[in-house]
Amino acid sequence: MRGPSLPVSRFDRIACHSGEALSLPLDKQIERPLGQDRPAREVAPRAAGMLPGPGRVGGVLLAGAVLAAGGVIALQPAPWRQPEPEVASTPADQPAPQPKELATNTEPPERTAPAAPSIIRVPDEDSSQNVIVIRDPSALGQDLRVAHLPDRALLEQSAHGPLPIRGADGRRPVDVYARPWSGARGARVAIVIGGLALSQTGTQAAIDKLxxxxxLAFSPQGNSIGRWMQAARRQGHELLMQLPLEPFDYPNINPGRSTLTTQATAGQNIDNxxxxxxxxxxxxxxxxxxxAxxxxxxxxxAPVMRELGAxxxxxxxxxxSARSLANDLATASRVPYAQGDTPIDQERxxxxxxxxxxxxxxxxxxxxFALGTGSAFDVTIDAVTSWVAEAKRRGIEIVPVSALANDPEKE
Structure with a gap:
C-alpha cells in the first residue's frame, strides 16, 4: 500500500552528469529504480563514428615510441647485444656440412637383430697403414661365464662319443674355446701344464692354484675328465687334450692306451x-x-694332421724332438701350430x-714370446703360481697357448 502523498511543493534537487538541476517530487524519487541517476557512459569513438580523444592519441603515440626504441636497441652492436657467430660461407653448389653427432631423424630406428660383439684393435706401431682392424668375434673365445658348456653346433656323435667339428658357419673349436687375451705385442709367455685327471688331488690343486x-692339458688315461674340464673352464683355463704318440723303444716305453703308432694303419690311428x-x-x-x-x-x-685340420x-x-715334422705338416693341413721352447720341470x-x-x-x-711345458706335480704348480705373479709385475703377459699359435687360416 502506498503511503500518504507529500506536498507537491517539496522537491529535491538531483544533479545530473551535465550539471543541470532536475526537480522531482520526493515520492517519485523513491519509486525510481536504483542506478537511474548514474551518468550515461561515453560511446566508443569507433561505434559512434567519431575520432579518438586527445588522451587516446597520446597513448598510441607513446606505444609507438616504445616499440621504435626497442627496435633500435635490437639492431645495435655490443654492448646492447652479443654479436652473431661468424659462419663460413658455403658455395651454392655444395651442401652445407652437417654436424656429425646431431641426430636429425626423430623416428625410432628399424629393429634389427643384435650384432655379435667385436674387438676393435689399434694397429701395430710398425703398420704402414693408419687403419682400425675389426677382428672376427669368434676370435674372442667363449664367454667364461658359460665356458664349461659345449657348443652343440661344434659336436658330432661317434662310436666313441661326441667329437669336435667345424660348425656349419665355419667356426672352429680352436676359436670358440680359446681364452681371450689382450692382443698386445709385448713380451708374452704361455705355460702348459699336462697330466691332469691322472691324480685327483693333483688335478684339483692345479685348477685351484694355477x-x-x-x-691345462688332460691325459686321456685319466678319470672324471668331463667333471674336471668343467671345473677348469669355470676358472678360466684354456684346455688341450694330450695325444699319446709312439716314442722310440716302444712298447718298452708305452704312453698308454690308444697310442698312435707307425705300425698301425691310417684308419687305426684315426680311430685311436x-x-x-x-x-x-x-x-x-x-x-x-x-x-719322437x-x-x-x-x-x-700326415693323415692325423689332416684330420685335426678338418x-x-x-x-x-x-x-x-728335433726330428718332428709337425710344423711342416700343420702348415700343409692348415692346422694352427705352436711349439714349446723348453720343458720346465725335467728336474723336479x-x-x-x-x-x-x-x-x-x-x-x-x-x-x-716363449712357451714352456710341464706336468701337474705339486712342486711345479707352486713354482709356476709364484713365478707368474712376479712376472706380471715385471710386465710379462701370461697368455694361453692359442695366442702363440701360427694359424694358416688367419695369415
Missing amino acids: PPEVT LHFVLARTTNYVGVMNYMG RFTADRDSF RGLLYLDDGT ERGKILEKLDELERTARARG
Missing part, C-alpha cells in the same frame, strides 16, 4: 685319435705325449723350475 692364464678326442669337450686342440718316432714318420703323421683343432708340439726342484721359467722370460723379451 692362474687362469695357464693352459677319435677315442682321445671324445674323452671330453671344450678344448682348443691336442699336444703330443711322447711321440711317430712325429718323424710322415706317412703315419676338425678345426690346434696342434702343440712340446719341442722335445723348485729352484731349477724357476730357472727354466726365467729362461722363458728372457726368450720372450728377446723374441716377443
Whole structure:
C-alpha cells in the first residue's frame, strides 16, 4: 500500500552528469529504480563514428615510441647485444656440412637383430697403414661365464662319443674355446701344464692354484675328465687334450692306451685319435705325449694332421724332438701350430723350475714370446703360481697357448 502523498511543493534537487538541476517530487524519487541517476557512459569513438580523444592519441603515440626504441636497441652492436657467430660461407653448389653427432631423424630406428660383439684393435706401431682392424668375434673365445658348456653346433656323435667339428658357419673349436687375451705385442709367455685327471688331488690343486692364464692339458688315461674340464673352464683355463704318440723303444716305453703308432694303419690311428678326442669337450686342440718316432714318420703323421685340420683343432708340439715334422705338416693341413721352447720341470726342484721359467722370460723379451711345458706335480704348480705373479709385475703377459699359435687360416 502506498503511503500518504507529500506536498507537491517539496522537491529535491538531483544533479545530473551535465550539471543541470532536475526537480522531482520526493515520492517519485523513491519509486525510481536504483542506478537511474548514474551518468550515461561515453560511446566508443569507433561505434559512434567519431575520432579518438586527445588522451587516446597520446597513448598510441607513446606505444609507438616504445616499440621504435626497442627496435633500435635490437639492431645495435655490443654492448646492447652479443654479436652473431661468424659462419663460413658455403658455395651454392655444395651442401652445407652437417654436424656429425646431431641426430636429425626423430623416428625410432628399424629393429634389427643384435650384432655379435667385436674387438676393435689399434694397429701395430710398425703398420704402414693408419687403419682400425675389426677382428672376427669368434676370435674372442667363449664367454667364461658359460665356458664349461659345449657348443652343440661344434659336436658330432661317434662310436666313441661326441667329437669336435667345424660348425656349419665355419667356426672352429680352436676359436670358440680359446681364452681371450689382450692382443698386445709385448713380451708374452704361455705355460702348459699336462697330466691332469691322472691324480685327483693333483688335478684339483692345479685348477685351484694355477692362474687362469695357464693352459691345462688332460691325459686321456685319466678319470672324471668331463667333471674336471668343467671345473677348469669355470676358472678360466684354456684346455688341450694330450695325444699319446709312439716314442722310440716302444712298447718298452708305452704312453698308454690308444697310442698312435707307425705300425698301425691310417684308419687305426684315426680311430685311436677319435677315442682321445671324445674323452671330453671344450678344448682348443691336442699336444703330443711322447711321440719322437711317430712325429718323424710322415706317412703315419700326415693323415692325423689332416684330420685335426678338418676338425678345426690346434696342434702343440712340446719341442722335445728335433726330428718332428709337425710344423711342416700343420702348415700343409692348415692346422694352427705352436711349439714349446723348453720343458720346465725335467728336474723336479723348485729352484731349477724357476730357472727354466726365467729362461722363458728372457726368450720372450728377446723374441716377443716363449712357451714352456710341464706336468701337474705339486712342486711345479707352486713354482709356476709364484713365478707368474712376479712376472706380471715385471710386465710379462701370461697368455694361453692359442695366442702363440701360427694359424694358416688367419695369415
